[in-house]
Amino acid sequence: MSTATEHAHDDHHHHMPTGIKRWIFTTNHKDIGTLYLWFAFIMFLVGGAMAMVIRAELFQPGLQIVEPNFFNQMTTVHGLIMVFGAVMPAFTGLANWLVPMMIGAPDMALPRMNNWSFWILPFAFIILLASLFMEGGGPAFGWTFYAPLSTTYSGDSTALFVFSVHIMGISSIMGAINVIVTIWNMRAPGMTWMKMPLFVWTWLITAFLLIAVMPVLAGAVTMVLTDKFFGTSFFDAAGGGDPVMFQHIFWFFGHPEVYIMILPAFGIISQIVPTFSRKKLFGYASMVYATTSIALLSFIVWAHHMFTTGMPVAAELFFMIATMLISVPTGVKVFNWVATMWRGSLTFEVPMLFALAFIVLFTIGGLSGLMLAITPVDFQYHDTYFVVAHFHYVLVSGAVFSIMAAVYYWLPKWTGKMFDVTLAKWHFWCSLISVNVLFFPMHFIGLAGMPRRIPDYALQFADFNKWISIGGFAFGLSQLIFLAVVIKACRKQGEPVSDQVWEGAEGLEWEIPSPAPYHTFETPPVVK
Amino acid sequence: MAEQEYQKYYVPEQSPWPIVGAVALFLIAVGAGNFVIESTKGESGFGGWILLAGIVTLLVMLIGWFNNQINESMNGMHSDQLGRSYRQGMSWFIFSEVMFFAAFFGALFYARVIAVPWLAGEGNNAMTNEVLWPGFEDMWPLTKTPGGTETTAMGWMGLPLYNTIILLVSSFTCHFAHVALEKEQRGKLKLMLGLTVLLGCIFLFLQVEEYVHAYREMNLTLQSGVYGNTFFLLTGFHGMHVTLGTIILIVLWLRIMKGHFTPKNHFAFQAGSWYWHFVDVVWVMLFFFVYIL
Ligand code: HEM
Numbered sequence A: 001m002s003t004a005t006e007h008a009h010d011d012h013h014h015h016m017p018t019g020i021k022r023w024i025f026t027t028n029h030k031d032i033g034t035l036y037l038w039f040a041f042i043m044f045l046v047g048g049a050m051a052m053v054i055r056a057e058l059f060q061p062g063l064q065i066v067e068p069n070f071f072n073q074m075t076t077v078h079g080l081i082m083v084f085g086a087v088m089p090a091f092t093g094l095a096n097w098l099v100p101m102m103i104g105a106p107d108m109a110l111p112r113m114n115n116w117s118f119w120i121l122p123f124a125f126i127i128l129l130a131s132l133f134m135e136g137g138g139p140a141f142g143w144t145f146y147a148p149l150s151t152t153y154s155g156d157s158t159a160l161f162v163f164s165v166h167i168m169g170i171s172s173i174m175g176a177i178n179v180i181v182t183i184w185n186m187r188a189p190g191m192t193w194m195k196m197p198l199f200v201w202t203w204l205i206t207a208f209l210l211i212a213v214m215p216v217l218a219g220a221v222t223m224v225l226t227d228k229f230f231g232t233s234f235f236d237a238a239g240g241g242d243p244v245m246f247q248h249i250f251w252f253f254g255h256p257e258v259y260i261m262i263l264p265a266f267g268i269i270s271q272i273v274p275t276f277s278r279k280k281l282f283g284y285a286s287m288v289y290a291t292t293s294i295a296l297l298s299f300i301v302w303a304h305h306m307f308t309t310g311m312p313v314a315a316e317l318f319f320m321i322a323t324m325l326i327s328v329p330t331g332v333k334v335f336n337w338v339a340t341m342w343r344g345s346l347t348f349e350v351p352m353l354f355a356l357a358f359i360v361l362f363t364i365g366g367l368s369g370l371m372l373a374i375t376p377v378d379f380q381y382h383d384t385y386f387v388v389a390h391f392h393y394v395l396v397s398g399a400v401f402s403i404m405a406a407v408y409y410w411l412p413k414w415t416g417k418m419f420d421v422t423l424a425k426w427h428f429w430c431s432l433i434s435v436n437v438l439f440f441p442m443h444f445i446g447l448a449g450m451p452r453r454i455p456d457y458a459l460q461f462a463d464f465n466k467w468i469s470i471g472g473f474a475f476g477l478s479q480l481i482f483l484a485v486v487i488k489a490c491r492k493q494g495e496p497v498s499d500q501v502w503e504g505a506e507g508l509e510w511e512i513p514s515p516a517p518y519h520t521f522e523t524p525p526v527v528k
Numbered sequence B: 001m002a003e004q005e006y007q008k009y010y011v012p013e014q015s016p017w018p019i020v021g022a023v024a025l026f027l028i029a030v031g032a033g034n035f036v037i038e039s040t041k042g043e044s045g046f047g048g049w050i051l052l053a054g055i056v057t058l059l060v061m062l063i064g065w066f067n068n069q070i071n072e073s074m075n076g077m078h079s080d081q082l083g084r085s086y087r088q089g090m091s092w093f094i095f096s097e098v099m100f101f102a103a104f105f106g107a108l109f110y111a112r113v114i115a116v117p118w119l120a121g122e123g124n125n126a127m128t129n130e131v132l133w134p135g136f137e138d139m140w141p142l143t144k145t146p147g148g149t150e151t152t153a154m155g156w157m158g159l160p161l162y163n164t165i166i167l168l169v170s171s172f173t174c175h176f177a178h179v180a181l182e183k184e185q186r187g188k189l190k191l192m193l194g195l196t197v198l199l200g201c202i203f204l205f206l207q208v209e210e211y212v213h214a215y216r217e218m219n220l221t222l223q224s225g226v227y228g229n230t231f232f233l234l235t236g237f238h239g240m241h242v243t244l245g246t247i248i249l250i251v252l253w254l255r256i257m258k259g260h261f262t263p264k265n266h267f268a269f270q271a272g273s274w275y276w277h278f279v280d281v282v283w284v285m286l287f288f289f290v291y292i293l
């Protein structure tokens, strides 16, 4: 396919920096990718610890362990950390590692800005986490920070929350600009649009979504700031504003945001399934079009989060139908993955196990989404655990599983060694079982009417909540196995792997040596 | 492949500036957060100082980073492909700025077309008006809020109109400067760019005048309900962008005085002029939606 390998070794003129300076000053996409991934992992564990607090409190009805206000801070910061600190940076890390290697580029297009985007993140989260220790506590208004909870009824720490979101946004926008420019401008000769690996395609579209909606989030937090501290009344009816307007602005960002967290996952699954089916991806072009249409539709469905706010019926209908339309391209994707496996020579290595779990469990989450999209029934489901079940199926067993699949898939390429497969399988099975014990019963208690974001609940929900908590602790513990696998891999333990690593793997990244040299494709390969 | 003419893409070695920039943003965020809390409570604290330290750090970083960048560019280390990366990056950055303003324009439209009429009882909201805000009437500009705050509307004649003309003219002078640069007419380039900077400064001066007038004589403040909110946030953020744009143009002008830029190689100039045109377009939208309509 290319002449990549001849050029892979010519990195003589750059010396390899060492020590802490290597990481702080780096302009290398692989280093920055590693930084992003480790940061995301640490945030995943921190956010996970908060989820453990939530589940411990909800293990039994009644207030047992934490104050209600602290409980609210936990749900809020858990959500913020998982969305902005774990899932998004993990995908950005994968993009950093993989996009240049997949398109035959020497690095990201703007390497210094790349470093800047990363190093903003730890600082942003230090601010967010530190605000938990302020007088009056940290943010407690939910990750969606609805007004007036975040304006009239919030604490001082809101100001720090606002500015920390601002700099997170700057980081995401710069990261996205980098990805989009890299893909647009740095493809090797012959790497035409319709030859790009799907991970690259999905990230291209994700980056576009990020640039389009992160600034809107910045606008939303700014209005919260001025409403709370400077006497404006954007979200206050007394001044002619409207709290519902907050929800419109937030969800105009928020719904594309959930696709920002799932499109790269679609890309990952579309890379992994063909490899372990030893077939070409079924319907490549339709995958590209489906991704594009999901992204475009995601701009006109936001108010499905607001069905119960008393919108005019015409708006309710419009948003219901537009939302349901999204399931068409989503269905196309699931169909194509299944069709790729159809009559393939399947093997079930760890990345494939995660990919398969993704396909099944993401579909469950998509179907519950479809139920939520039906306006009249959403009146019943809204703000119950059913919604919590829905978005954890798409985000945990969807986005997070895809990240794990990606790590297992590309880790041998990064380290040059096969990870501990036995341990990884333990990780998979423990996660798979516990994630379902954790989230499946949430559907039932949600349908039965248990509201979300409360520290206490009615007695009839006790049994299910006990099981949910047990599943939660088990899932949390299972991730320590993942940590062990990754640490062992980073210490370069294990069998050396070939350049191709996996028998059916295709693409530029599998043609360079394992481990991938510090600099790859300084002279671009020619893709035929 | 090896035979083909190939310009190497410049992948810079390590650089200290990005981390300095990250620290700067950290200080700015912590400082601004604390400053907001302290100043609205009337307490004294370190917020303002931390913010100032952050801004200074950011300036140091920008100067260092750009110096580095300019040296590389003048030494011919940048390939055409890198130039394209910069141009595309700048375009996407401007797109993100457009979306930032879109959030505030969205708030303006929503308040005006939906929130205020509903509070006045439109559609099926009769009881909202009757019970919660009796006597409130739909109007825009909203000179009397449901809560009863009164204010006056800013007309479009006078200062706003002059400012529109000033910015429109400055867009032309900026464009002429660009043309002059490409034709290697350095004298005209300096003149036109200097004029653009001057017009930008006049605009900012008049904008401040307008704010003073609004606060002192019109009782139009940031607290005057959603009309005042959207007015000040939109014009205020625009004003901040004009300030930034003017600073960029001044830096460009200084570089031109030092003989930088060639008819072919002037990405920084192009980026600055794009930014200026963008700021102008936003103003035209503002003038139309905030002042005239
Ligand atoms: C198959 C297409 C999908 C449909 C039709 C759908 C529909 C919905 C609806 C109607 C709601 C609002 C429920 C309510 O609050 O009453 C919702 C909530 C949510 N969805 Fe989805 N969804 C889909 C896919 C996804 C995906 C792929 C993700 C993320 C990866 C996602 C993440 C979320 C989140 C985070 C929330 C809850 C937000 C909150 O209130 O905190 N959804 N979804």
Ligand SMILES: [Cu+2]
Residues within 6 Å of the ligand: A254, A255, A258, A301, A302, A304, A305
């Ligand atoms: Cu949504």
